[in-house]
Amino acid sequence: xxPKKVKIVEVGPRDGLQxxxxxxxxxxxxxxxxxxxxxxFANIExxxxxxxxxxxxxxxxxxxxxxxxxxxxTIYSALVPNLQGFExxxxxxxxxxxxxxxxxxxxxxxNINCSIAESIAxxxxxxxxxxxxxxxxxxxxxxxxxxxxxxxxxxDAVADVVRRMRDLGCDEIDIADTxxxxxxxxxxxxxxxAAREFPLxxxxxxxxxxxxxxxxxxxxxxxxGVAIFHSSVSGLGGCPYAKGATGNVATEDVLYMMNGxxxxxxxxLDQVVDAGLFISQQLGRKGVSRAGNAIAAK
Ligand code: HMG
Ligand code: MG
Numbered sequence: 500x501x502p503k504k505v506k507i508v509e510v511g512p513r514d515g516l517q518x519x520x521x522x523x524x525x526x527x528x529x530x531x532x533x534x535x536x537x538x539x540f541a542n543i544e545x546x547x548x549x550x551x552x553x554x555x556x557x558x559x560x561x562x563x564x565x566x567x568x569x570x571x572x573t574i575y576s577a578l579v580p581n582l583q584g585f586e587x588x589x590x591x592x593x594x595x596x597x598x599x600x601x602x603x604x605x606x607x608x609x610n611i612n613c614s615i616a617e618s619i620a621x622x623x624x625x626x627x628x629x630x631x632x633x634x635x636x637x638x639x640x641x642x643x644x645x646x647x648x649x650x651x652x653x654x655d656a657v658a659d660v661v662r663r664m665r666d667l668g669c670d671e672i673d674i675a676d677t678x679x680x681x682x683x684x685x686x687x688x689x690x691x692x693a694a695r696e697f698p699l700x701x702x703x704x705x706x707x708x709x710x711x712x713x714x715x716x717x718x719x720x721x722x723x724g725v726a727i728f729h730s731s732v733s734g735l736g737g738c739p740y741a742k743g744a745t746g747n748v749a750t751e752d753v754l755y756m757m758n759g760x761x762x763x764x765x766x767x768l769d770q771v772v773d774a775g776l777f778i779s780q781q782l783g784r785k786g787v788s789r790a791g792n793a794i795a796a797k
Contacts, residue, residue, distance in 0.1 A: 502726040504763040506542060507753060508703065509535050511778070512563070513544040513578060514747055515735025517556050519782065525559040527781045529566040534777060535732065536570040538770035544729075546577040546593065548584035564591035574635065580611050585625045588634075595635035597673075598622040600664070602640050602657045605648035606677070610641065610740040619663045626667040638664030639673040639705065643689055644681035647742060654692045661696040671701045673729065676716065678744045679709025683719035690723050703727035706748050708734065713748035714756060721762075728753060733775035733786030749788030751775060769794070 512532050516523055532545050545567065546560035560577065569575065577593040579585045588596050600618045601607040607615050622638075629636040643657045657674070664672050674693050681689070686704070693702055704720045704727070706713035717728055730753045736746030754768045772794045779786040786792065 501721045501760060501762060502724065504726065505721075505757060506703075506727045507540060507750065507757075507764050507766055508542040508544060508576075508727065508729045509540045509732060509750055510544040510705075510729045510747055511535070511732040511735045511750065513547050513557070513576075514729075515731040515733070515778075517547060517554050518736055519556050521782075523556065523781060525562040525566060527778070528559065528563045531732070531774060531778050531781075532563065532567045532575075534770065534774035536568065536573055538774060539766045540573060541765060542574040542576060542595070544576045544578070544597070546575075546588070546591065548577055548579050548587040548591075550580075561587060561591050564593065576635075576637065578639075579625060581621055582624055582628065585628050589628075589632055593634065595637055595670075596625065596629050597637045597639055598625055598664070598667070598669075599639040599641065600660055601642050601646075601677075602660050603642040603646035603649050603652050606642040606646050606740070609648060615660065619667070622667055626669075630668055635670050636668055637671045637673065638667065638669035639675055640664065641675045641677045643674045643693075644676040644685060645678060647678050647744070654689065657689055658692050658696050661693045665697045669697075671703060671727065672697050673703045673705045675705035675729075676707055676713075679707035679712065681706065681716050682712055683715050686716040686719045687723050690720055690725055694723075699724050700726060703729060705729040707736075707744055707746065708748045709743070709745045714752055717748065717753060718756070721760075732771055732788075733779055733791055734788045735778065735786075746787065749775075749786070749791060751788040751791035751794070755790035
């Protein structure tokens with residue numbers, strides 16, 4: 500009894516590229532986003548208005564947002580850690596802003612340089628401003644399945660941040676496996692716990708594939724009714740503040756699975772494969788999507 504339709508949020512241009520050591524030109528990012536738009540995504544995470552000292556690769560976010568061709572109906576999202584980031588996102592006409600916190604104190608400190616409580620206080624004016632300007636508001640919760648610094652993360656800690664993000668007025672909340680340690684039963688446990696605090700239909704699964712479990716975790720999430728998933732074209736990525744973390748689950752792999760299950764995504768797999776080949780060529784290395792590479796080799 501799986502959902503008949505899911506929303507795939509393409510996060511490659513942000514989560515995928517943020518960790519690249521060599522600068523990727525704004526022109527290449529724009530071309531990537533445009534190709535992904537044409538493939539049919541309803542939501543693309545295209546920018547992060549964060550400190551360029553912390554994440555240099557995202558410094559071109561304004562330029563990228565100004566250069567893309569927007570597909571009517573697609574939501575273009577931007578990460579914002581504070582009001583300064585929000586102002587930039589607003590100026591760049593983002594449709595949705597993403598406040599990002601964590602379920603573990605240690606990760607919150609490393610990633611955004613403050614405690615969980617401080618982060619929520621910092622998000623309050625951002626959330627209010629988003630509402631005032633009619634922007635969608637999404638909350639992302641890192642390390643919901645485990646933390647690179649403190650290890651185990653209790654279910655109640657995840658539930659607590661879900662509640663706080665809900666109280667800030669989030670339209671959607673991401674349950675993120677930053678370091679890819681989740682396994683299917685644990686995934687269901689966390690998702691069902693989060694769903695006691697926030698509507699299941701507005702919860703999303705953000706899985707990194709570090710331990711090769713991401714597709715299994717997505718299937719497990721489908722089984723309990725989750726219908727929004729994040730993925731990265733060509734499996735790009737990693738988090739600058741989670742050492743050794745690999746990319747998000749590859750979009751091509753997720754689409755191949757959804758197509759096989761007869762679950763509607765609205766996204767054209769072949770065009771995503773082409774977008775993956777494009778960005779791989781820009782980065783000078785082969786993509787890591789198994790389905791993408793198999794299709795490209797045909
Ligand atoms: P801080 O140093 O505590 O902040 O950083 P600050 O307010 O003292 O500012 C320091 C400097 O940064 C100042 O510049 C500010 O102007 C500037 P200076 O005076 O030194 O020249 N600054 C900014 N510049 C541009 N845009 C802004 C901004 N804010 C301050 N918005 C801060 C705190 C939150 C800013 C910093 O820690 C930061 O930017 N962190 C971002 C880290 C990040 O982007 N991580 C990756 C994204 S999260 C992720 O990947 C996880 C996710 O995928 C889910 C998952 O997989 O887990 C979402
Ligand atoms: Mg991530």
